[in-house]
Amino acid sequence: MSRSSNDPRALRSRAAALAAATELLVEGGPEQVTHAAVAERAGVGRATVYRHWPDLDTLLLDTLATDARPLITPDHGPVRDQLLAHLEVQADWLNKPVAASIIATIIERAERDEAVRLLREDMFGRADEQFAEALSGAAARGEFRPGIEEHAREVVSRILGPLLFQRFMLGVPLTKEMMVSVVDAALAPWLPDA
Template sequence: MPRTKSDPRARRSRTNALAAATELLAEGGPGHITYAAVAARAKVGRATVYRHWPDLEALLLDTLTSAVHPMFTLGHGPFRDELVTHMQQQADWLNQPVSASVIATVMGRAERDPDMRGLRDDVFGRAGEHLTDALAAAVARGELRAGIEEHTEDLASRIFGPLLFLRLMLGAQPDGETVADTVDAALAAWQPNA
């Protein structure tokens, strides 16, 4: 009898294989994700990995998708405080070894692989929508000047860009003070009294 997606053994083997692939990605990049390596690390048969992912690119895409951290999911509290807290969580995620591999792989492959481009666009597209909604709410509460919602991409790049540069290009691990300073610099022009 074939296993279905509702079979707990199939779900468990898939979860274990994805965790193994994520570890391999962190240790050596996408080239380390092979059927044999994933099967050995997950302690499942190679046929099990093939059954879940008939091609290696699908396994890599699922690995990257499961390892991506949601961006700009803010609540409805004071915007600046929530943004600093959220960006500190992003920085903590960036400081993990797998994060650099995930971001580098998605960005590098997005130029030539439509599936990776879709993953990149989906992650950053949703992030932009979340941030735009949070900015509109902050404007309505009088925390920021009107019009900032039209500059969501610019604001996101002024906040996330420096943190990515520090982590990926310089190998530094952004700390709480760096995160707060980056957020404050990006929001300075949009303060109600600016």
């Protein structure tokens, strides 16, 4: 008799296995995420891990997806305030070792794996559409000059590029002051009086 996906035991074993897989990813990279290693670390049977993830690609993808998150998710308030509030929350995650492991693995694997490429789009690319809408609304309210929404990807790049470079290439923890500086520099050309 198979248990449903809502079975508390199955949910617990799945959560434990994903947590173990994340730890292994951080400690040694994606090649350390194996069925046997995850089962041992999680304290579950290898058959349990295989039942949830019949192949390693699916296991790694679910591990990445568990911790991956969109880097910018705007709503309808003032764009600068939204960006700073969201980036402050993201900085907590980005400053942890797990973020470097997740992002590096996604970037590397997305070149060859369509499922990981889609995950990368969830993190980086799909924000363009939502961000363009938020920028359009902000321009209509007078926060920015008209047309900024057509440059959403450029604005996102001018924000995320320096922050991710500072954090992952230079190893500098992200601070609120750094985020304010980067956001203000990215938005400055689009201010009404610019």
